[in-house]
Amino acid sequence: MHIIENGNVAAAMGIRLCRATVIAAYPITPQTPLTEKLSEYIDSGQMKAEYIPVESEHSAMAVCIAAASAGARVSTATSANGLLYMHEQVQWASGARLPIVMCVVNRAVGAPWNIWNDQQDSVSQRDTGWMQLYCADHQQIIDTVIKAYWIAEKSSIPVMVCYDGYILSHTYMPFDLPEQEKVDLFLPPFRPDYVLSPAEPANLNTVTLPDTRVDIHGELAHGYMEIRYLLQEDLRNSLELIGQAEQRFSEIFGRGTDPYLEDYLCADAEYVALGMGSITYQLRVSVDALRAEGIKVGVMGLRVYRPFPDEAVAAALQGKKGVIVFEKALSYGYEGALASDLKAALYDRLAATGALPRVRGFIAGIGGRDIRTAELTSSLRSAIQETTHTGPLWIGLNL
Amino acid sequence: MSAKSTILSLPREEYVHPGTRACSGCGLAIAYRVGLKALGEDTMLIVPPSCLTVLQGLFPVAATKLPCLNVTFASTAAAATGIIAALKTQGNDHTTVAAWAGDGGTSDIGLQALSGAAERGDNFIYFCYDNEGYMNTGVQRSGTTPAGAITANTPFRGKPQQKKDVPAIMAAHHLSYVATCSAAYPLDLYDKVKNCLDYPGAKYFHIHIPCPPGWGYEPRHGIKIGRLAVETGYFDLYEIINGKLTLTAASEKLLEKRKLVPVREYFRAQSRFKVLTDEQIEEIQKQINEKWEGYYSTAG
Numbered sequence: 001m002h003i004i005e006n007g008n009v010a011a012a013m014g015i016r017l018c019r020a021t022v023i024a025a026y027p028i029t030p031q032t033p034l035t036e037k038l039s040e041y042i043d044s045g046q047m048k049a050e051y052i053p054v055e056s057e058h059s060a061m062a063v064c065i066a067a068a069s070a071g072a073r074v075s076t077a078t079s080a081n082g083l084l085y086m087h088e089q090v091q092w093a094s095g096a097r098l099p100i101v102m103c104v105v106n107r108a109v110g111a112p113w114n115i116w117n118d119q120q121d122s123v124s125q126r127d128t129g130w131m132q133l134y135c136a137d138h139q140q141i142i143d144t145v146i147k148a149y150w151i152a153e154k155s156s157i158p159v160m161v162c163y164d165g166y167i168l169s170h171t172y173m174p175f176d177l178p179e180q181e182k183v184d185l186f187l188p189p190f191r192p193d194y195v196l197s198p199a200e201p202a203n204l205n206t207v208t209l210p211d212t213r214v215d216i217h218g219e220l221a222h223g224y225m226e227i228r229y230l231l232q233e234d235l236r237n238s239l240e241l242i243g244q245a246e247q248r249f250s251e252i253f254g255r256g257t258d259p260y261l262e263d264y265l266c267a268d269a270e271y272v273a274l275g276m277g278s279i280t281y282q283l284r285v286s287v288d289a290l291r292a293e294g295i296k297v298g299v300m301g302l303r304v305y306r307p308f309p310d311e312a313v314a315a316a317l318q319g320k321k322g323v324i325v326f327e328k329a330l331s332y333g334y335e336g337a338l339a340s341d342l343k344a345a346l347y348d349r350l351a352a353t354g355a356l357p358r359v360r361g362f363i364a365g366i367g368g369r370d371i372r373t374a375e376l377t378s379s380l381r382s383a384i385q386e387t388t389h390t391g392p393l394w395i396g397l398n399l
Numbered sequence: 400m401s402a403k404s405t406i407l408s409l410p411r412e413e414y415v416h417p418g419t420r421a422c423s424g425c426g427l428a429i430a431y432r433v434g435l436k437a438l439g440e441d442t443m444l445i446v447p448p449s450c451l452t453v454l455q456g457l458f459p460v461a462a463t464k465l466p467c468l469n470v471t472f473a474s475t476a477a478a479a480t481g482i483i484a485a486l487k488t489q490g491n492d493h494t495t496v497a498a499w500a501g502d503g504g505t506s507d508i509g510l511q512a513l514s515g516a517a518e519r520g521d522n523f524i525y526f527c528y529d530n531e532g533y534m535n536t537g538v539q540r541s542g543t544t545p546a547g548a549i550t551a552n553t554p555f556r557g558k559p560q561q562k563k564d565v566p567a568i569m570a571a572h573h574l575s576y577v578a579t580c581s582a583a584y585p586l587d588l589y590d591k592v593k594n595c596l597d598y599p600g601a602k603y604f605h606i607h608i609p610c611p612p613g614w615g616y617e618p619r620h621g622i623k624i625g626r627l628a629v630e631t632g633y634f635d636l637y638e639i640i641n642g643k644l645t646l647t648a649a650s651e652k653l654l655e656k657r658k659l660v661p662v663r664e665y666f667r668a669q670s671r672f673k674v675l676t677d678e679q680i681e682e683i684q685k686q687i688n689e690k691w692e693g694y695y696s697t698a699g
Contacts, residue, residue, distance in 0.1 A: 021488040022481065050484040055515030059477030062470060062512065066445065066481025069468050072488055074481075092471055196466045196482070198441050198494055203461035205469040207452060213459060221459035 001177050007168035010138040010175060011077065011103045011161070012037035014145030016047045017183040018101075020075040024052040024063035028082040029115050030165035031105040035077055057082040061089030061100075068098040069204060071195035073149065076100070079165060080107035083121045087128070090158075094129030094231065096205055099152035099190070100159075101145065102130075106277065106328070107165040108367040116368020117165040119277065123305075123329035123337050125160070129231050131238060132305040134276040135163040136262065139175040140303075143253070146178065147245045150187050154245075155238045157231070162305075164278045164328075166368070178253060186252050235307045242304055260309035261316055265291065266298035271384045272317060272357075273299045274342065275326040279364065279371065283326065286377035295384060302338070310345035318350055322358040324383045326376070327392070328365045335392045336361045361392035369396050404586045404593075410436050419462040421454040424618025426582030426608035426625060427528050428454065431499065433585040434526060434606075435465060437592035442495045443482055444468070447475045447509065449501035450535040451528070473508045475500045476516035476601075479523040495596070496523040503533045506542035506563045517572040520600040524592070527565060527603070528582075530610035538613045546683075547666075547675040550613075557674045569603040570639045576602040577639040578647075582609060583625025587636060587648035598640070607634045615670025624668050632659040632687045646694065653691075654698055662687055 005013070012034050015023070023042070025035040041047035054060045057078050064074040078086060083104055093100050104122045108114040122132060133148060135141045141163050148159040163169060196204060212223040222230075243259045250256025264284050266272055273283045280301035290297050300316060302309075317323055323346075327336035334340065339361035350356050360383045365371045379395050414435035421428040427450055435442070444467040446452060452469060456462045470478040479498045486494055500509055505527035513525060532550050533539040540550040542563035549557050570577045575598035580588040588606065595602040607628055609621040616624055628634040629649045636650040646654050653659060662684050666672040675683075 022484045024481070024484075048488075050487055052480055052484055053519070054477060054480070055511060055518075056477075058471075058473055059480075059512050059515055062474030062477035063481035063484065065470065065474075066468055066478035067485040068481075070443070070482050070485035070489075072481075072485035088471055089474065196443060196468055198443060198466055201464055201466040203455060203463060203467040203469070206455060206458045206461060208458040213457065215459040 002174050003177050004172050004174045005138070006033065006170055006172050007138050007141050007163055008034035008105065008170070009037050010142040011145055011163070012041070013177060014142040015075045015101075016041050017178060017180060018073065018146055018149045018187055019048075020073045021049045022052065022063065022067040022072040022074045023049055023076065024054050024060040024067075024074070025076050026054050026057045026060050026078070026082060028057070028079045030107060030169045031077045031079045031082070031103070033169070034103060034105065057086040058089055061086045061093060064100045064102075065089060065093050065096060065098055068100055069096065069196045071190070071192055073190040074100055075102070077103035077105065079105045080109050080121045083125060084109060087125065090125055090128045090130065093158045097156040097231070098158055099149070099156055101148045101152055102158065102160050103145070104160045104162045105165045105169045106162055114367040117167055118328040118366050118368065119162070119164070120329040120366075122160055122162045126306055126337060129157070129235065131157055131159040131235070131307065133159060133161050134303055134305060135161065135168065136278055136281050136301050137175070138168065138173040141168065142175060142178065143249065143255075146183055146187060147249055150248070151238060151241050151245050153190055154241050155234055157235060157238060162277065167278045176255075182252050186248060239304070239307050239309055260302070260304050260312040262301035262303055263316070264299040264301075266300055266316065268296060269298035270296040270321045271324065272320050273297065273324045273326060273380055274302060274338070275299075276302045276305060276338065277328070279326055279328065282371065282373055283376060283380070285373050286380050289377050290381060295381065297380065297384065305338070308341050308345065310349065313342065313345050314349035317346060317357050318353070319355065320357040322360065322384060324380055325359065325361045326364055327361065328363075330363050330392060336363060339392065358387070360389055362395050363392045364395040371396065404589050406586065409433070409589060412436065412440070414440070414464045416462045416464065419454045420456055421450070422612055422618070424611040424621045425450070425454070426530065426610060426621050427451060429585055430528055430580070430582040430588060430606050430608060433589050434499075434592055435463070437589045438495055438497055438524075440465065441493055442497055445470055445475055445478045445482065445496070445498040447472050447500050447504045449504050450530065451499050451501070453535055472504055474512055475504060475509050476513040476525060479525070480516050480519065480521045483521050483523055497526065498523065499526045499528060501534075502527060502529040502531060502543040503541040506565045510568075513569075514572065517569060517574060517601045517603070522600055524595060524602045524604065526606060528606045528608045530608040530613055531562070532610070532613050534610050534613040547679060548671045549674060550671070555674070557672070566603065566605045566639070570642070572601075573642065574603055575600050575641055578603070579605045579607070579635060579637055581607040581625045581629055581634065581636060583622045583629065584636065584648055591638065591647070594638070613671070616668060620668065624665070627660065627665040627668060630660040631662040631665045632691050633662050633665055654694060657695060659687065659691060
């Protein structure tokens with residue numbers, strides 16, 4: 001059934017369809033309509049879940065961590081400083097290997113205060129051991145939420161579903177609402193290997209030594225380093241799981257695409273514009289304009305930022321003359337984190353071939369600065385034509 | 400409070416294995432052992448970083464027989480909420496959820512989450528074991544360190560500020576049940592835990608915990624010092640049930656006797672108070688006397 005709703009409602013509908021049983025959230029713009037909608041579902045009896053109106057984002061994630069440890073399918077959502085306030089808990093959730101799904105409605109971080117969209121919030125959480133999936137439209141938001149639960153529960157790794165504040169969260173778009181029966185078929189009930197319970201007492205997340213240590217039965221247990229290594233291994237292996245999720249999803253729902261990269265006119269392109277989220281759809285307009293000028297350029301939307309799909313990215317970009325990265329976040333003091341990650345992937349996988357695509361970075365839309373398509377187009381054109389630019393250039397800056 | 404337990408009437412079942420990593424003479428080891436006996440086996444625990452984390456041992460060995468979730472410093476009470484929510488969705492209305500946090504984890508970094516859970520009325524028991532400082536990190540001052548106590552960051556002149564009255568803060572949340580206890584009176588603790596189980600919503604316990612390395616006394620004197628705190632009228636044992644405060648156990652007896660041991664005896668038994676002058680002790684004695692005059696007049 002096709003409906004027209006905003007991106008936050010699409011996310012809320014996805015969470016409801018996944019039958020999450022514990023929701024904890026604290027209000028922050030532009031996430032609020034999502035959690036208001038969940039409150040509405042629960043209060044009206046349309047959704048059978050506990051809604052916990054916590055007193056902070058730190059506590060929102062605490063509720064999710066504890067409820068998931070006790071066997072509940074949980075959800076929360078946040079933005080900007082809310083996510084930063086949660087940072088300690090975000091790391092705890094992945095270290096404790098809990099399959100929490102959290103929507104991050106991307107917004108600029110303070111100071112100074114700014115409520116508008118960029119992606120500094122989620123990108124700054126890149127190294128927390130969570131998966132990060134980015135959405136470019138409302139269909140992707142609702143579908144990604146559903147896939148995220150499956151991936152998280154299969155891997156015991158939490159997942160952030162990221163989408164641009166306002167541009168996606170508050171705009172209305174038609175999308176197909178997945179049928180409950182199909183979602184139930186795709187996503188079986190949450191049955192974790194271990195549930196904290198008096199029936200089977202365990203002490204979870206205790207102090208763990210640098211070295212391995214034998215238990216009371218004489219068996220060697222992991223040290224902290226083994227536990228952390230396994231998180232990394234499982235995160236890397238979850239790339240395959242993300243592929244399987246896409247496959248399963250398309251079999252059941254009849255729609256699907258490349259799980260890692262969303263390609264627009266890249267096959268014969270000499271140059272590729274790369275980004276995450278809604279900007280990649282705007283870039284399609286620029287690409288159309290440049291194609292009309294005879295410039296062979298395409299757009300690639302990165303759907304999975306962590307684990308980084310380096311193999312897929314390198315394979316897709318092999319033989320290209322250049323990649324131009326458009327980012328709404330940066331690692332202050334250097335460049336956009338995506339540009340750095342991309343360079344590392346290309347270097348690792350293509351350096352031996354002697355054909356490394358040139359990588360150029362642009363920073364755009366920081367703090368919700370309007371990104372004009374004409375500026376995107378001219379930036380893309382100049383990056384293709386000029387070879388001198390190093391380091392990220394800022395689009396739309398008025399100094 | 401109804402039945403008074405005796406040492407012989409306590410359940411034999413132990414939920415804290417022997418050989419914990421607590422310091423010798425640790426007051427928490429007593430309170431935790433007896434507290435868990437009262438909570439019983441159908442209990443889930445939440446513990447933030449604190450002396451209790453140390454007491455419970457190093458992975459993969461654990462000193463506690465009950466299921467326990469270790470959580471971040473500031474999130475204890477919110478984690479209790481999460482467990483309660485999960486149990487509710489599973490139709491479990493019998494398991495007791497109990498959080499055990501230290502005084503820093505309660506009165507300082509954990510107060511926001513505790514206040515939130517109390518305001519929401521989540522059905523759990525919160526135990527603050529108050530050894531009056533950040534003892535497991537090396538004796539730094541906390542919100543509940545008393546005035547005059549020497550700590551690692553009040554090293555020469557003692558803490559200039561008063562102890563934060565956390566039970567009063569929790570009582571201001573209109574909880575159905577708030578109690579103070581002492582590791583020196585474990586049977587009182589046992590009876591209060593049993594008693595609180597009948598009350599709805601969040602229940603708050605504040606347990607005074609003598610700490611040999613933090614307070615500066617020989618491990619064998621812990622019970623004596625814990626008792627002195629009560630007998631001097633310095634730390635009072637009470638229950639606040641639906642807003643009504645009643646002195647209990649040894650403090651209730653003081654009400655009858657109307658005779659307090661001079662607080663000097665409590666201070667002089669510990670090296671942390673060595674910089675308190677006679678004048679300062681006299682001032683504190685005056686405050687204690689005034690507080691107890693209030694109790695006497697209320698009792699009539």
